[in-house]
Amino acid sequence: MSKIKDKLKASINPLIAKADAPKAEANVPGQSKPEAQKSSATAGNMQAAAAKAAPTAVEPRVHEKKTAPAKPAKAATGLENKGAYSQGCSVWPD
Amino acid sequence: MSKGIRIALANLKGGCGKSTLALNLAAGLARRGSVRLLDADPQGALRHWSSWADVNEQMPVTVQAADNPGQLASASNECDFVIVDCPPSLDIDITLKFLRNVDHVVVPVLPSPLDLWASNMAAEAIEKVRKENPGLRPWVVLNQLEERSAFSRAMQDVLGQFNLPVLQTRVRRRAIYRLAMLEGKSVYQLGGRGLPAVAEIEAILNEVLQA
Numbered sequence: 001m002s003k004i005k006d007k008l009k010a011s012i013n014p015l016i017a018k019a020d021a022p023k024a025e026a027n028v029p030g031q032s033k034p035e036a037q038k039s040s041a042t043a044g045n046m047q048a049a050a051a052k053a054a055p056t057a058v059e060p061r062v063h064e065k066k067t068a069p070a071k072p073a074k075a076a077t078g079l080e081n082k083g084a085y086s087q088g089c090s091v092w093p094d
Numbered sequence: 095m096s097k098g099i100r101i102a103l104a105n106l107k108g109g110c111g112k113s114t115l116a117l118n119l120a121a122g123l124a125r126r127g128s129v130r131l132l133d134a135d136p137q138g139a140l141r142h143w144s145s146w147a148d149v150n151e152q153m154p155v156t157v158q159a160a161d162n163p164g165q166l167a168s169a170s171n172e173c174d175f176v177i178v179d180c181p182p183s184l185d186i187d188i189t190l191k192f193l194r195n196v197d198h199v200v201v202p203v204l205p206s207p208l209d210l211w212a213s214n215m216a217a218e219a220i221e222k223v224r225k226e227n228p229g230l231r232p233w234v235v236l237n238q239l240e241e242r243s244a245f246s247r248a249m250q251d252v253l254g255q256f257n258l259p260v261l262q263t264r265v266r267r268r269a270i271y272r273l274a275m276l277e278g279k280s281v282y283q284l285g286g287r288g289l290p291a292v293a294e295i296e297a298i299l300n301e302v303l304q305a
Contacts, residue, residue: 004245004248005251008210008248008252009255011211012211012214012252012255012256016214016255016256019218
């Protein structure tokens, strides 16, 4: 039960946060952002700046994208749009 | 000067048991005084139920179609209790008009994530209304509860996260509510078969009226 309860609680947290956000803004007139948001934004900027400034010690891995072999093109049969399968027929013309 | 106690049943969602609770609460209140049941839901389920009711039965509740708060004012002048079955939306004009003029709003919530998430919006809408009607007392009631379901039990705890008081009384999922509706009756008129449901409705009324 506690797992279900935890999951339910987690599911409503974004809703409660969303509802509280405008209230927090409204409570600080003349201030562009609530303090919590501002500090987290500042922390975020600092992290980004630090990431930019830090030398890249390790070369980033490059993942090669594997390409699937091309499928052979289907031969046009003339029955593609006629629901041949549903009519119990083969797609091959006689 | 209004005298009667006015109780609205409202929610964002349809199918959460507003009308069923409204008619049974009205039947319970009829034991305490005169009752008017205002059907503000365009679906008109309660009006149909009223017309479907057995004419031989002594149903002590008058059902009236309602689309403006003036009807609520006159009903509360004439009766001890008025129940309003609101449309399945909290942000439409007609619902808001009624909520600005009632003493209590009961919000039935089903034990499902969808209903839980909708409750947040219900809490917001009611909070806005309370700025114009500070005397409004909101109540959430967990409806159609499945006693053995862990989900249902968890819902009771999680509902408390919103800024709405949750009634201690929970309404179990019982066929007798649907049967009463089908027979054009309330659970109070079904004798022994209706007793567990009657106990639930009485408990809700006691909680709300004693608050």
